[in-house]
Amino acid sequence: MWEHNTLDGPEKDRLDKKKIACKGLNMSVDVDLGETEEPDDAPVAIDSRDPDDFLAKNAFRVVYQTNNFLLPQIRDMIDRREAINLHPEYQRRLRWTTAQKSRLIESLLLNIPIPPVFFYESDAARYEVMDGQQRLNTIREFFSGSFALSGLKVLSPLNGIRYPKAPPRVKRTLDRASISAIVLLMESESEISGQGSLGLTDIRRLVFDRLNTGGMKLNAQELRNAQNPGPLNEAIIELSRYSLFTDVFGIPPYTEKDPEDYYINPERQKNSLYSTMKDCELVLRYFALKDDANIRGSMKSMLDRAMEVRMTPEEAAIAREEYKEQFKFLYEIFDGRPFSVASRTDGRERVSAAVYDAAMVAINRLWAKRDLIKSEKAAIAGRIQSAIADDDKYEILVGRGNTAESVRDRIELLQDILHHPA
Template sequence: MDVEVVFGETDEIPEEVSPSVPPVDPDEFFSKNAFRIVFQTNNFFLPQIRDLIDKGEVLNLRPEYQRRLRWNTAQKSKLIESLLLNIPVPPVFLYESDAARYEVMDGQQRLNAVKEFIAGDFALSSLTVLEPLNGIRYSRCPPRIKRALDRASLSAIVLLLESASESAGNRLSMTDIRRFIFDRLNTGGTKLNPQEIRNALNPGPLNRIIVELTRNKLFTEVFDIPAYVETDPNDYYENPQRQKNTLYASMADCQLVLRFFALKDDTNIRGSMKSMLDRAMEKELTDPDADALRQEYIDRFTFLYTLFEKKPFLLPPDEKGRERVSAAIYDSSMVAISDLWAHRTEIMADAAAVRSRMMDTAANPDLLPILTGQGNTATAVKQRIALLRGILRPE
């Protein structure tokens, strides 16, 4: 089954032009608005990096929250070759989440490559300068090469918690500062997409349940993502079929889950879709509150899965007869049934009529653009949610 997902995050809603304001003295503006980033620089030998990651007490790679497009063996090998040749490697950026505990802001792939090579998870390949080393694993490196690797290091710039207090007068939170730095870092190479940035900057209970929900059996079935059947969760990220899946690799699966939490709050439906999702992701929750939301999501998704006979959120078949799943129908259906949750028994009793109304709406050329979210505005979002409420339970 082909999955059609239209996110439209880059389409911003025009804002009113601000009236002209008198010129501001640059020196005075700087003195009142500049904020100070507090950081320290450390150098870690490669074996130290492995130990810090393996212990998990100081440095957390959090693979479930980071970019899922992993470096291949050739890319990892090039990094090891650069370290052996003493070629300068860009520093990794960490931020202090709790006292003496650090999360990766930028450099996950470099750290992961070092950890895996030292652990013997791959042999060097595709080297051009040190070509005779191709095929060698760390444990079998000749003594001189192993000593060179053990002396090699990566530098790390650590954003400290004091940055938030230093900026208190400007009302900048640690998240604001991390987002500012992240934006400046995310200018070269392969840029992270908006959801990858949200996941990197917003650890916590909400992020945890979003990742958990993407692994739900019904969710992976509906959105055609390879099921999570591995015994060891660490193997989730090594599944070659899952890595080839566009939704998984781009973290669009996480964004799909987030869309429900963002749009179920009517007061949050304002501005662009990107801003709605950003605000929702920054919401701080306790673990019990997050677990309650997780169950709420599962209940609504399961209900719609049953209501539409295991094929919810479908667009009309294309010219080749292929079934496609629509993100817009998904999020509006989820929000609509949540709004009508008190009437779920009568809606299920009327299931055949609900499915018929959905087919009629999808076949209507005037209503289909509303149903599929072709208008990327807050008004269009509210319109399609209202349309789905009418399909589920006509007034």
């Protein structure tokens, strides 16, 4: 732990506004994420090309079909895991409360139309969910008895009922209910004049973005995840499950035998970092900042550019192992609490994303000197305390924003703390 002396007023307010309490199982970790979001309302440049001519040359048609599925069919297709992949990695993580799930079941019982779900055809007769993950998961969970109905106002006598013990009429009504699905077909690949081929992945991103402009808006990392599939994104998701990472950031560990069950762990769903994909954003921050040329502009722009980097599977595997090695090294150097800082106001310990960024990039740059750094463990602790006692260095460490200049200063300070040549 990095100890602090007491600070008053404004510093406490700043930390309180930015912290996220991440609770899972019997752990509770406060994480200070800093500022990474920014308004996304840049003006669109005027395009003087003729609209009729442009539409004629560049329009493409999404090829799709509409199917209706009975709820038991939906349940069976998901449970068999052959026809529907309910958790493609570009989807947001499950956020619905029991009350929201109950309202969906009530709507189905009342035959109230609900929006269709959207699939895309990844292989012949196999679908991945583009939109509707929460609805489909709710249907599966209710049929399996995972939750009892609650908060119903129209069908209030059904509150407390689970499907396996529901009255016969309730079961019959749900067994006959259906949900429509719009399936984006593989034939949607198109040619765009002057721009080459528009692949299914490109079209899928476009459709996904349009489907998610309403309702609960995706945050920046959910959009990055949705729009940038590939080896780098897969590596980031895997690293967010790394046992030391989840320990440091207070995320319930991934102990399930079947990866499909990762998404339905109730404690993990309650965890703020997990549910908003901020865990993946934390991993991405390392890849964004270790490239010094990318430290420019806002933190959001740094993260956006880093996510667009194309890696081969081999390059992603190397990057993944590099991250784990360096994270483990810092974990051991700082006795299992590598980025934790005690508040100057209330003494409460918080994990600082700013310190995490700087420490991970610093050790990456100093990796050739890791044996020497390990031998200086006691001296490093002293240099940390000296930096915290110095008001200017303290502000560099945790007190300033995520501007390019402050990020560079913080990394340099951590390099000096980790290895200070005589």
